[in-house]
Structures are given as C-alpha cells and as structure tokens.
Amino acid sequence: MSTYTTDGRSDIRDDFESVRDQQRRRLRGTTGESWAARAVRQVTGIVTADPYPQQLTEAAAGVQGAVTTGRRVAVVGTRGGAGRTTTAALLARVIGSLRTDPVTVIDAAGARGTLALRLAPEQELPTGGEVLDAAGRAPAALADLTGALAPAGRNLWAARSRPGQDLDELVVAVSRFCAVTLVDAPTPDAAGTGQPLAPFAGAHALLHVAPCTVAGLDDARWLAGSGTTTPLLTALVDVQPGAGLDVVAEARQLDHDGVPALPLRFDRHLATGVEFDLSLLARTTRLQATALASALVRTAIGGVPVTTPALGAPDAAPAAPGARPGSDGR
Template sequence: MSTHTGVPSDIHGDFESVRDQQRRRLRGTPGESWAARAVRQVTGIVTADPYPQQLTEAAAGVQGAVTTGRRVAVIGTRGGSGRTTTAALLARVIGALRTDPVTVLDAAGARGTLALRLAPDRALPPAREVLDAAGRVPASVADLTGALAPAGRNLWAASASAADGALEDLVVAASRFCAVTLVDAPVLHGDPAATAGSPAGFAGAHALLQVAPCTVAGLDDARWLAGTLAAGPASPPLLTVLVDVQPGAGLDVDAEARQLDHDGVPALPLRHDRHLAAGVEFDLALLARSTRLQATALASALVRTAIAGVPVTTATPGAGTGGGPGPGSAAR
C-alpha cells in the first residue's frame, strides 16, 4: 500500500511492514540535537525562558477574525523546495491556534505527498467525492467536515485537481465554513498565469505563498516570480517563504530572506529542521523551538496578508542563534 494514501500501511499479523518501521523510526526524530536540548535545560536553571512569550506574540496574527473564509494557494517553481511540507506545517499551525475549522487540499497531482506529511485518519477523499457527500453548497459545517479526512486539531484534508474543475467548487464550499483553506498547488512551469487560468491554479485566492529553496536558483526564482506577477494582470498578494533545504551550503536563510524583503519581495525564512526533514508525518511538539517560532510567525503573516489583501511580513521571533529576538522583516 502506498504511504501517499495517509492510512496505515499493511501489517500482516504480528509483523510490521518495512515501510511502517521506517515511518515509525523517522517520525520520532526531534528537531533539536540532544546537545542543544541539554544546553537549554542547563541555562534554563539560571535564566528565564522567553520562548512561551515569544510564541504567544508570534501567534497573534493567526487568530485574527475573518468575515469569510480565506483562500491561500501554496505555490512554487520547482520540486524539492519544501512546498508540500510548508503547506502541511502551516495548516497544522493554523488549525492548532484557531477554534474554527481549517482545510488543506492536495492539488499537487497523483504523486502528491500531503497525506504522507499529515497522516490523516483515512485516505484523502477526492474533491468530487467530498462534494457528492457534502453537497455543492454544504448545509452545515458537519456536512463538510464529515466528508473530509480529519488531519489534526481543527484540520481537515482532501485531494483535488485543477484539471477536473472540482478544485474550485470544493474551495468555495470549504470557504463557507472554514476560516482558512490552503491549497498545495502544482509546480508552476513557464507563465504562472497560464496555470489553470491563474497562478493559484484556482480562482478566488486571497493570497499566494511562494515556497523557494534558499539556493542561488531558488533566490532567482523568487525574484522572477514576484516580478512576473507584478508586471501581469492583478493577482492576489504574494508572500515568499525561503526554506533552508541545504544547511551549511553557504547561504544564511535569515539574511537572504531579509534581503529579499528589502528588495521588494516580501519574504520570511524557515530554517532547516531535522524533524521536518525526516520526510514523514510530523508533530509540532518535536520541532526545534526556533522552527516553531518561525512557522508561527509565517502563519501569522499569511493570515494577515489574506485578510488585508496586501503583503504583510512580521518580525521573526527567535532569529538569533540563542533563541532570543532577532532581526526580521519589517511590517508592511
């Protein structure tokens, strides 16, 4: 059985499959090394821990009131940038911090890995199956969530394809009851506006989140896409998240994100994290604390952008190596 279904792989009798053994081993990988955790425990004896307050401050934007459901497309110009992982991470963070429902849709294609990262309670139902069960215009939130796959606190998921026309219908249906709907869109190729008629792959997006790797090519892509969208027809506000996919390769993800922001490409960083890099389902509690802060700040910026209709970036808590407040992007 494919791990992309999101349901447990086959276990025969008392024997666990090799794939399940791999997932069980990898999903327990902590985001921080044992040395970093030990140092924090020692320093915590003599100094106050700023992390809880930093996390609370970073979360404020996620909890903003919405009058209608906000629709966000997570996009990218190349595979391997961490787009699906970022979509899953933000969906989990937003769902954990809000009391209203959040949906995330895998529109990346037949080999999409959103289910692998979220490990929902059942296989991701196709959009048409959800609409058949809940109705094109669901009468209640229970009708909608009952047809979707539970994937975390206040989080439900499904699969969809821009090609069959059901994606837009499901996004509209979800927006009636869900505070935020994130769509893991296919990789953009060529003209971004040519992708199913819009860079989002569906009409009505309130914000675009570009996921770019912190590499020379990724930085070029980030600037190219921002410039292309700015020069074309009106499109939703664009935020960029710069992902540290090659730690130690010579580029500082925090510094490069600040430079992008300074150059007019609103951007925030997301550092490499051993837990996320394991490539299977993840637990927010196992993320490195700096990663959790950056992910929460990014979620706040994204929700605020989708509400305001203009790009919004926020100071990134914990940008310093010691976990304290560090320089980040200025609010826009």
C-alpha cells in the same frame, strides 16, 4: 512471516507490519533539536528566564485574527525539492492548532502528492468529487462538510483534488465554513499549464515556497515581478544548511528588495519526510513557522503582503540544528 513483491517495494511484511510502517514509526520520533542543544538549554534555563513562551505567543497573534469570510491560500512553487508540500502541511497544522474555527488543506499537487504522508490523516483523503457528493455542492451546515472531509489534526481537515477538475468548486464549498483553506498546488510542470500562480480562482493570498539557493532566490524575484494582483509572500526554505547562504539574512534581503519573504530554517524532525508533531520541532522552526502562519493569515485578511514584525520574531531564539522542510522532494 514475510512476503515479498517482485519489484522489491515495501509490501514486505515483518510481524504483520510493513517496512513502510516500520520506517514511519522509526522516523516520526526524530526531534528537531539535537540532545546537546536540549541539554544546553536545560542548563541555561536554571539561571536565566526562558523567553520562548512569550515569543511564541507574540508570533501567533496574527493567526487568530477575525475572519468574516473564508480565506483561500494557494501554496505554490516553481521547482521540486523546495519543501512546498511540507510547508503547506506545517502551516495548516499550525493554523489549525491556534484557531478555534475549522481549517482545511487540499492536496492538488498531482497523483504523487505527499500531503497525506506528512499529516497522517485518520482516513484516506477523499477526492473533491467525493466531498461534494457527500456534503452537497453547497453544504448547508459545517457538520455536512467536516463529515465528508478527512480529519487531520486539531481543527484541521483535508481532501485532495486536481486543477482543472473540481478544485475551484471544492475550494468555494469548503471556504464557506472554514476560516482558512490552504491548497498545495502543483509545480508548473506537474500542472502542465505553465501558470504556477493560478492553481484556482479566487485566492486571497499566494505563498511561494522557494529554496534558499541562487536559483530559488531568482525565482522569488521573478514571481514578485510577474504582475500578479494577488498578495504574494515567499517562504524561503533552508534546503542546503552550511552551503554558504543564511536563510534569515537572505529573507531579510528579499524583503528589503520589495519581495515579501520569511525564513524557515533546517529542521531534523521535518526532514524525516513522514508525519510530524509540532511539539518535536526545533524551537526556532516552531517560532518561524508560527510567524509565517501569522503573516500569511494577516496577508489573506488584509489583502496586502505582511512580513514585519514577524520577520524578526524568530531571531531571539538560538539557531538549532534541524532538518529542512521538504526532504520528501515536495
């Protein structure tokens, strides 16, 4: 049985499954590495030791650092299409998977935010007002808070809010119990404030997600020189693979120029634009995402931007074809 809407959107049904759900089911199994890359690794693994597990363990060390008070991280961007939301979701999932204490990610990107699409939480993301009403303006226990948030993965919970409404209050309430709180902030145009570095008060670190393009590199240098007193890292995302700019080399150059930066290569699994599974990422992507998460947590704890030795950690793994964070336009 099929039903159609007048505007042709995905309310079409086929055997009681929407077209949107069919697309998600088909896309979410895409692997970050091609079958050829996986086959080559299996063959070489017969005669050589696999360094990947040790590399991943070393890259993850900083994520597990002790946190005395909840760390608050704003994930910001200056232009759409850079992969900001995907990077926020990816880091939240990585940090949650590596810590034993709770982690929260908040969608503050506006009415068309896609954080829920990337994480596929077990329920609709509650608003900040709903969380604060259910858990109390100052939650007395962790169970009160997690009961009001949407489960979104191992040790990971999610909600949504809007700058200028209840975002600051929500971040304060959540960070009382959560080791790390990440906020997917709007671009300057979406916020309407022209202040991409101040989505909420009290951030311990800022992560600027920039595309590995000439304009993105200019943005990274501009933000680094904007005078912010909050520690700032740049995640340089490979949005145009093969276009002439190498994301690892450009991240290293930024870091050399005094703009702390780490790379995220193109990844086919992330490029599907739907929910992702860490186990399906290309190895290089998993290493780089873990190194970035480690650097971000260390920066938020120490108050000083950290990129090394994490910057070089992913390079030992061969580059694999894959899809970029942010193909969903965020």
